[in-house]
Amino acid sequence: xxxxxxxxxxxxxxxxxxxxxxxxxxxxxxxxxxxxxxxxxxxxxxxxxxxxxxxxxxxxxxxxxxxxxxxxxxxxxxxxxxxxxxxxxxxxxxxxxxxxxxxxxxxxxxxxxxxxxxxxxxxxxxxxxxxxxxxxxxxxxxxxxxxxxxxxxxxxxxx
Amino acid sequence: xxxxxxxxxxxxxxxxxxxxxxxxxxxxxxxxxxxxxxxxxxxxxxxxxxxxxxxxxxxxxxxxxxxxxxxxxxxxxxxxxxxxxxxxxxxxxxxxxxxxxxxxxxxxxxxxxxxxxxxxxxxxxxxxxxxxxxxxxxxxxxxxxxxxxxxxxxxxxxxxxxxxxxxxxxxxxxxxxxxxxxxxxxxxxxxxxxxxxxxxxxxxxxxxxxxxxxxxxxxxxxxxxxxxxxxxxxxxxxxxxxxxxxxxxxxxxxxxxxxxxxx
Numbered sequence: 001x002x003x004x005x006x007x008x009x010x011x012x013x014x015x016x017x018x019x020x021x022x023x024x025x026x027x028x029x030x031x032x033x034x035x036x037x038x039x040x041x042x043x044x045x046x047x048x049x050x051x052x053x054x055x056x057x058x059x060x061x062x063x064x065x066x067x068x069x070x071x072x073x074x075x076x077x078x079x080x081x082x083x084x085x086x087x088x089x090x091x092x093x094x095x096x097x098x099x100x101x102x103x104x105x106x107x108x109x110x111x112x113x114x115x116x117x118x119x120x121x122x123x124x125x126x127x128x129x130x131x132x133x134x135x136x137x138x139x140x141x142x143x144x145x146x147x148x149x150x151x152x153x154x155x156x157x158x159x
Numbered sequence: 160x161x162x163x164x165x166x167x168x169x170x171x172x173x174x175x176x177x178x179x180x181x182x183x184x185x186x187x188x189x190x191x192x193x194x195x196x197x198x199x200x201x202x203x204x205x206x207x208x209x210x211x212x213x214x215x216x217x218x219x220x221x222x223x224x225x226x227x228x229x230x231x232x233x234x235x236x237x238x239x240x241x242x243x244x245x246x247x248x249x250x251x252x253x254x255x256x257x258x259x260x261x262x263x264x265x266x267x268x269x270x271x272x273x274x275x276x277x278x279x280x281x282x283x284x285x286x287x288x289x290x291x292x293x294x295x296x297x298x299x300x301x302x303x304x305x306x307x308x309x310x311x312x313x314x315x316x317x318x319x320x321x322x323x324x325x326x327x328x329x330x331x332x333x334x335x336x337x338x339x340x341x342x343x344x345x346x347x348x349x350x351x352x353x354x355x356x357x358x359x360x361x362x363x364x365x366x367x368x369x370x371x372x373x374x375x376x377x378x379x380x381x382x383x384x385x386x387x388x389x390x391x392x393x394x395x396x397x398x399x400x401x402x403x404x405x406x407x408x409x410x411x412x413x414x415x416x417x418x419x420x421x422x
Contacts, residue, residue, distance in 0.1 A: 056368065
């Protein structure tokens with residue numbers, strides 16, 4: 001294998017780590033949203049009378065995408081492992097970025113603008129909204145931090 | 160028509176209706192056993208018989224017997240039947256690879272005719288991932304958001320046609336997304352994945368829409384329970400479909416084995 005293809009392989013692995021993480025992160029956030037907030041706590045409602053049409057469509061697309069991403073992201077993870085290209089730090093960076101972005105989109109656009117449903121049907125929902133969206137921003141920041149740190153090092157840290 | 164369904168006439172009707180299902184199981188097992196005798200063919204795997212039989216039974220349970228009777232008056236039972244007939248049965252039947260079995264059982268000349276048909280423009284058109292998705296998910300939108308659902312319960316023929324469509328479209332959709340049997344024109348994994356996500360979204364959106372706007376003649380309670388069953392039941396079966404699609408993709412993308420892969 002020549003130096004050139006080695007280099008492109010490395011770039012490919014870096015990208016794959018990021019994308020595998022992002023997809024799995026989006027899937028994970030949606031999965032936790034569904035199991036914990038919809039099913040276990042029953043804070044989220046399946047349907048809210050105030051939901052806009054665009055909210056319904058956005059929710060449907062994101063739900064379908066995240067369902068696919070949960071499974072697809074794990075297969076991408078397995079693919080990285082089998083190619084010895086896995087960089088766990090970079091992968092986690094992707095997971096945090098994906099999960100945080102989805103949660104922020106869910107918290108600001110879907111809950112507030114499209115009025116899909118609220119986090120919890122209580123009077124001081126603003127507290128819940130703040131915790132929800134701030135934790136989303138923190139996840140994005142942590143994800144970007146990890147991605148930046150692993151960007152310089154070309155080779156995967158865990159072979 | 161459905162008032163008399165539980166009477167003896169209903170039983171006779173059920174008996175006649177169950178015939179094609181029994182024949183489907185018998186033909187499949189027979190074809191497997193006959194083709195096993197051929198010296199140059201591998202033994203047809205036992206698990207495929209299991210998938211086929213359970214698949215046919217799932218479809219049968221949806222249209223014959225107590226669940227089918229209940230489905231005429233109860234939207235939840237209707238939705239359960241729909242999951243069995245339109246999603247689970249097609250998945251199990253596709254996994255049983257009936258076309259592969261048929262082609263290896265028939266004499267070469269007949270098999271050639273069938274494979275010619277499979278490569279025809281018509282089959283390529285309806286088994287295109289987008290056409291299959293529109294037939295499947297679009298059909299459901301038509302059924303539940305127009306008067307069709309109501310009309311279906313007053314006409315035996317429309318009832319039969321709608322159920323036939325739900326089954327066939329479900330089968331077409333499944334076989335257009337995961338390739339088990341031979342396929343004339345293969346689409347890339349990414350292409351199928353994208354179409355699948357949009358179709359899945361169409362299914363989810365319809366489920367939630369039904370929660371708030373039930374079809375005519377369906378009570379709010381039943382609509383809520385039925386739509387949630389559609390939403391989560393659909394997710395469960397779709398997870399299996401996604402898993403199989405990703406597994407095939409994963410295998411095809413194996414390093415050093417690129418050449419053997421289809422796409």
